[in-house]
Amino acid sequence: MIDGKIRTAVIGCGRVSRTAHYSTLKDNDDFDFVAVCDTDKSRAEEWGAKNGVRAYTSVDDLLDNEELDFVTVNVPNGLHPQVGMMAAERGVHVMCEKPLGMRLDEADELIRLCDEKQVRLFTVMQNRFNATNLLLKNALDKGRFGELLTCNVTVRWHRGLNYYSEDNGWRGKRDMAGGVFTNQSVHYIDTMQWLVGAVPEYAFACMSTRLRPVEVETHGSGIIKFKNGVIGNLDLSVLTYPDDREGSITLMGETGTVKIGGKSMNKILEWDFATPDPEDDEKVMSADYEPPTVYGFGHIEMYRRVARVLKTGRGVEDVPDGREGRKAVEILNALYQSNDTGMPVQFPLGSEE
Template sequence: MANGRLGIGLVGSGMISEFQAEAIGDLDNAVVTGFFDMVPELAAARAEQFDRKAYGSLAELLADDAVDIVSICTPSGSHLDPSLAAAAAGKHVMVEKPVEVTTGRIDEIIAACRDNGVTLGAIFPRRFFETSRLLKAAVDAGRFGTLSLADVAIKWFRDQAYYDQGGWRGTWKLDGGGALMNQGIHGIDLIQWIMGGIETVCGQVATVAHERIEVEDVATATVRYKNGALGVIEGTTAAWPGSKIRIEISGSAGNVVMEDETIVQWEFAEPSPEDEEILEKYGPREGLSGGGAADAKAIDTEGHRLQFDDFCGAIQAGTEPYCAGIDGRAAVSVITSIYRSAREGRIVQVD
């Protein structure tokens, strides 16, 4: 750490590394040191773009004393090895969603970071939206009375070109799944986090609108939450032109509908003084962050900025980040359980 700023080395120089570098560039407590990619030309291009170093190998990045944190931006199914190497080198580790494509591989990363005394973070920028925190606080405070239903719909669109580029998208090995694991994970993590966890799932998946992919482009699941409520998960990349992530939570004393960062409905049997202010501030409005519903590149960096700021602040203070590595496990467990349910045609317990 130099001048109170933690150095962050980025492993993987694809699209998400650009978002991360832009977000980190807006921070006062961190700085990007450089980029590494298995394709040297990609790292060189990203390094030139941000006027930073291009590392010739992962070992070179890990040997750089200026690097305090390694951020893993490689394809989902290749997060394990660089995460383990970073932890072994004594570097803190931040991993893009999903942390990995199986809970077993995630557990290896968690254990490595714990054993080496470094902090692990899992990137879920939507947890840092104020609307998400308000909704979770309302659930935790019991404002809904008896919770009955909690649904999430992630109806996005990706064209065939999206899957054809890169060679890894739409594969089980490196994408870990399709509409649920890559795109739907944003909404699935939010709903399970807000509701306190999912107990069982019963799912169906299909590939209906894309070619040359191994994974699903549409999926549904009915779920039972740990608090007893029921719900539905819908996810697809075949819903043109792409819609905002929609969450609806219902109970005996309240109902809330949220679309991305917009609160569409916020009603409770016992009103609170702040309810009117919440609706005024977070109701339908202009100038919201992009959600990536129709274009993977059309996302705002604010969520990443907030998360990296929190992660770096936690390291400097010696505390746990708001979204720690263990928090990245739950959504993957739900998704892989949905896949198992679809294969076996039965209700599956989420581990």
């Protein structure tokens, strides 16, 4: 347990750090934001100076020179396990941005090392804390859907050439980013499996790369059959003309249909149940909110919950840890494997669970 403030460094000074991490850290009194690190020297220096903290260009130097309790790993997806393990080796708690990793074996290695070194591992899945998703989860837990039947995810967004060429082009690389299934849709896939509440049985996917000079998939469809019989459908594209049109998740059961959309699952678009529940139904209007970006406001809540766990050891079940983050990685690995082989893929994959 950490007495006093949690001495924290942010690794990776890119888009997500600027949009969702620096200000969140500075506004939360439980954290002492002491350093940033980025292999790009000018970025490290710029954001070190802007935040008034020390700047490093190597993770080793950062860990050798600072007495840290906690790091956030905000580097390209494929590097999360490797960077997370460097911190864990030195007994520093780790929070990885989404997804926990690109490869299930690497995510498992990180989880195992964190267990061995007795450090906490968290995965940023901030949309689980949206008022909209919490209301939906509550309705599910109360049994309002009757028998749950299907869960549909639609991501119809637009990502142009610049999106893939910026930042050394990592967003176009299969091992670093993944395409629309991972990089744009992992929050939706995580929310799907969290709502469905059962382990997957098998998955099938068909993906394609068109119109952009990249290795990653630009569009595709997937099916995930869960052990409780629920069928998950994915309809995903970043080639939607002319711009972002829809990002939504729809849950359908015997006695209920709910659709959540907006930039980051922040609007309830449909809320229909056979039996009214005035207490819940009244909250539907106020659950909608308007975040400034697709990142939403969930990082604030993520940090609050992480602080509680690190300082008190309580509330562990309220914050996505490494094993929670692993669930989406396993599903994504199965979907890629299915696309590569043209065959459905059975769960579980990998070695740990």
